[in-house]
Amino acid sequence: MIVFNLIYNPMHQENTRGSCLCSGVHFSFLLPHVRFHYCHCESCRKTTGSSNASNILIPRAQFRWEKGEAIIARFTDSVVNPGFRRWFCSRCGGPVPRLNRTDEFFVVPAGLLDSPLSIRPERSIYWSERAKWLVAVDEIPKHLESLDSAISGEMLHA
Numbered sequence: 130m131i132v133f134n135l136i137y138n139p140m141h142q143e144n145t146r147g148s149c150l151c152s153g154v155h156f157s158f159l160l161p162h163v164r165f166h167y168c169h170c171e172s173c174r175k176t177t178g179s180s181n182a183s184n185i186l187i188p189r190a191q192f193r194w195e196k197g198e199a200i201i202a203r204f205t206d207s208v209v210n211p212g213f214r215r216w217f218c219s220r221c222g223g224p225v226p227r228l229n230r231t232d233e234f235f236v237v238p239a240g241l242l243d244s245p246l247s248i249r250p251e252r253s254i255y256w257s258e259r260a261k262w263l264v265a266v267d268e269i270p271k272h273l274e275s276l277d278s279a280i281s282g283e284m285l286h287a
Contacts, residue, residue, distance in 0.1 A: 154197035
């Protein structure tokens with residue numbers, strides 16, 4: 130069992146809201162949080178389709194479904210990582226918050242947030258499982274336009 134030291138600060142009760150891609154599912158939670166981290170485990174990479182998940186752990190009592198809880202589909206892995214949960218909107222397929230394995234905390238994907246967030250990730254976990262192709266953001270070019278625009282521009286100037 131993982132134990133977190135949550136220091137409750139009633140002066141930092143920030144109400145944060147989020148939703149899925151189609152806005153069918155809405156949720157809110159109060160800070161303070163327990164953890165905010167990047168998770169590089171294989172299950173999180175496969176769930177997000179990316180190099181990592183950006184997860185905020187919120188005590189269950191501080192989390193609330195605002196809309197759409199009935200359209201949430203649930204998957205629990207029984208083969209690769211038994212007990213790993215993935216919850217998603219049954220309409221758009223987008224991820225939604227899920228309970229952790231002990232049912233104590235909601236794992237909130239930070240990319241779902243509609244409200245500004247005053248906290249930042251504190252650590253990367255399962256670093257040894259990170260994608261071998263992962264490159265630090267500072268090491269690659271940045272474009273202000275979309276991928277299609279960037280590709281078209283590169284092709285025009287090639």
